[in-house]
Amino acid sequence: MACLLLLFAVLAGFVVSLAGATDHIVGANHGWNPNIDYSLWSGNQTFYVGDLISFRYQKGTHNVFEVNQTGYDNCTMAGVTGNWTSGKDFIPLNDSRRYYFICGNGFCQAGMKVAITVHPLPHNATRDSDRRHGGGDAAAQEAAAAAMPGAAVWMAVLAVAASAVAILP
Numbered sequence: 001m002a003c004l005l006l007l008f009a010v011l012a013g014f015v016v017s018l019a020g021a022t023d024h025i026v027g028a029n030h031g032w033n034p035n036i037d038y039s040l041w042s043g044n045q046t047f048y049v050g051d052l053i054s055f056r057y058q059k060g061t062h063n064v065f066e067v068n069q070t071g072y073d074n075c076t077m078a079g080v081t082g083n084w085t086s087g088k089d090f091i092p093l094n095d096s097r098r099y100y101f102i103c104g105n106g107f108c109q110a111g112m113k114v115a116i117t118v119h120p121l122p123h124n125a126t127r128d129s130d131r132r133h134g135g136g137d138a139a140a141q142e143a144a145a146a147a148m149p150g151a152a153v154w155m156a157v158l159a160v161a162a163s164a165v166a167i168l169p
Helices: 002-018 038-043 069-074 129-133 138-146 151-167
Strands: 023-025 052-056 064-067 082-084 088-092 098-102 113-119
Touching: 038 113, 052 098, 064 069, 064 088, 069 098, 069 113, 082 088
Parallel strands: 023 052
Antiparallel strands: 052 088, 064 082, 064 098, 098 113
8 A cells, every 4th residue: 555655646746747848749630741841830839848749640650760960851860869659659858959850761751850949948937838928927937936846846745655655554
């Protein structure tokens, strides 16, 4: 029982920490398919550290490779740093940098490639609509930033979990 409570507490903390992340579905309702202008799609998105980019496609027909700029420009496997094949791939954007993704099954030449730029979170920004739309006054933004999940949340989750384990037989 104690292990179950500990698992629940850890999962709850994980969910809270991801609650504000935006999941950018590549191609929106068109998904990851040939002959789609992904540069137009990516140009209408703003990516921040902590967000996710997800690819939806027919498993076995397409895939996703993260490559370097040379691999992206030439539709090759140059600089491969990751690959995904599930058909519903969720990729965390953990660093503020340029990312390059291609389909490695020969469809890159048909437009199945996307490049994105991930920005750091603005100072005193929250993971919700204020950071996306620049709304609110300075006091409201500071209060929201103070409420943002972080180390304090994890410490509370771990304290509850430790207490549960210590109390239960």
